[in-house]
Amino acid sequence: MGYPSKLGFRQIAAQMREEIVSGVYPPATVFPAEPVLAERYGASRSLVNRAMQVLAAEGMIRPRQGRGTMVTYIPPMLHSPARYSREVRESGQARGAFDAEVRAAGLEPQHEITTERAIPPDEVADVLGLTRGEENALVRRRRLLASGIPVRLNASWFPLSIAEGTVLEEAGPVIHGGVKSALAELGYPQTEATERVIVRPPTEVEADALEISPERTVFEIIHVGRTEGGQAVEVTITVTPAHYLVIENTFPLA
Template identity: 40%
Template sequence: MAFFFGLATGARGAFAAEIARLGVTSSASTVISRERPPERVAQILGIHHAAKSLVRARVMRTDATVVQVATSYFPGDVAFDTQLEQQDTGDGGSKSRLAELGYQQTRIRESVDVRPPSKEEAEALGVSADRLVYEITHVGLTESGKAVEVCVHVMPITLWSLSYEWPIDQPAV
């Protein structure tokens, strides 16, 4: 399975779009809450470490297999009392809702680490704690550089192949 951040028409987010592109059925369960994010996430979002953010914690499946757990964090001043707090964020998912709110993501920054899963992650993913997982920290940035979303994806390395593509700036001739 390749990890790709493209949105297909009618998709509810990047995961659903990519899984549909692969011809597989996807589903996700989402728990939505307002809570303090981990300290490193608060730092990326530029919020006080004790401030609450909107959290969308998802368990994502293809057919009946859990293929990743992903937790998105949004600054409260951006996301509270919006459609982002609903189970169904609508066509285009959170990125489209953020754009409608005036926070269009124009850049993303990702870091990828390989590590053992936590006990909770291993249970959710149905893997043993001695297996390795990818942890992808995805940061959505506006034109002004404001981080409006941090999503931490955790997925077994045995199920995923990561593939990225981006344009190369052409040197002046």
């Protein structure tokens, strides 16, 4: 059965949004074409097009050349300290917290990874206790996708003295459990981490890599992992569209 005629584009967008969120059109599937939607809603193609532009601006759908319009809505993933526990990171042979979270959502995690020995940014060098301006760090850059939908950009920095010649230098997913499990096997188990979260617009490069509008908002999460002795062995900078994440923390009150 079709919807009543004379709907405005905002009403049409609301109907589409509800069906996407409810799973009528699951993530990474093809959204119906404009003529089909126009007939269904009893509206002109121009109104349907305006409604789809609204959803595209919200990150719910995304036109892709030669593939139609894809559903890119993913239920927001919870970002909390619990995600870093070994039990979560290695659940079901997952290769880190991201893999476990994406699989729990019924999607397939994918990794695009490059590694290089590099001069770290001064602020990263300071945290890792490295000399500024020297090629003394390894960086693993990752574009993380869920069933083909780009959702995160990660840059993980490690002291070269720790990472050189290890699995961290390989341009592929690390053993199950991710980089934290790899560091633990190298003798650097992390016992404490701090995170700073910044809300900002994406850079042009980030918007292209995440396939989002430059008007969208992203979270930048700076994560520092330390060993029991307080040595910083990892600095990971994550950039993700804000609508893909819910941040939750629990802490004691005096």
